[in-house]
Amino acid sequence: MNEKTIFDEQKQAVGAQLMRNVYIWMTIGLALTGLVAWIVAQSPMLIQLAYDTPVLIGVAVGDFIIVLLLAFFLKKIKFITAFIGYILFSIFNGILCSGIFLSYELSSVGFIFFISAAMFAALAFIGTMTKRDLSAMRVFLTMLLTGLVLASVITLLTGNAQSLLISAVGVFVFSGLTVVDAQKIRMELEKEETINENNMKLALFGALNLYLDFINLFLKLLELFGKVKDKK
Numbered sequence: 001m002n003e004k005t006i007f008d009e010q011k012q013a014v015g016a017q018l019m020r021n022v023y024i025w026m027t028i029g030l031a032l033t034g035l036v037a038w039i040v041a042q043s044p045m046l047i048q049l050a051y052d053t054p055v056l057i058g059v060a061v062g063d064f065i066i067v068l069l070l071a072f073f074l075k076k077i078k079f080i081t082a083f084i085g086y087i088l089f090s091i092f093n094g095i096l097c098s099g100i101f102l103s104y105e106l107s108s109v110g111f112i113f114f115i116s117a118a119m120f121a122a123l124a125f126i127g128t129m130t131k132r133d134l135s136a137m138r139v140f141l142t143m144l145l146t147g148l149v150l151a152s153v154i155t156l157l158t159g160n161a162q163s164l165l166i167s168a169v170g171v172f173v174f175s176g177l178t179v180v181d182a183q184k185i186r187m188e189l190e191k192e193e194t195i196n197e198n199n200m201k202l203a204l205f206g207a208l209n210l211y212l213d214f215i216n217l218f219l220k221l222l223e224l225f226g227k228v229k230d231k232k
Contacts, residue, residue: 015190018203019128022185025083025207029090030214036094041101050095063092067208074205079197082204089208093215100222108227115225116218123175124210127182134180141176148173170220178213185209 040046049055066089070082100109127134151166185206192199 011190011193014192014195015186017195018189018192018199019186021200021203022189022206022210025086025204026210026214029086029207029211032087032090033094033097033215036091037098038101040095040098047098047102050098056096059092059095063089063096066092070205070208074201075198077201079200079204082201086204086208090211097215097219100219103228104222104226105229108225109222112222112226113218116214116221119175119221120178120214120217123178124182127179128186130179130183134183137176138180138184141173141180144169144173145177164224167220167223171217171224174213174217174220178210178217181206181209181213 040050050059066085069077070085070089074082148166148169155163155166185203188202189199189206
């Protein structure tokens, strides 16, 4: 076995370890979000506090700021700082998602989560294994996502109910983003020769991207197929 073969095997091992970290951290974030959402939903006091307008706005803004900081200052901050930011983001998102347990039947939430997880696993696998460059697909999906956000904002401001069309487009968009994000993360991490702080931060940011893809895919499927609780 020559030196090049040994080097290639070591490089593959590094890439595989970083990809495992991506999915481990994504799972930790999702589990934390789900746990926080469940705890908040079980306490009328916490629900009242969480959905007090100033608190809700503060949590939403905090969530947004953390994502921006990780996106634009990832190279300048330490890994532990980025990881703490990711954990805080997951907690804040759990508070924002707590209303799910109040609006939908628990059995429905569980079933849609299972479907979402199965879809996500298949889509992420396709993205990871696909050799064809999907960059052009990302541009198209980003344009659709922009339109989706604008449509959702208009719907919210006008007080209209979220349409099934918007939810269906959302499922398509976040399914596609799961594929292209999984490929992008794999292509970035397979270049690494050793595990260091910089590529650990890249893997963490990849986990954040896939976390967002999964959460949004789950929410759009829930809007389409979730069973709403009967109002008493």
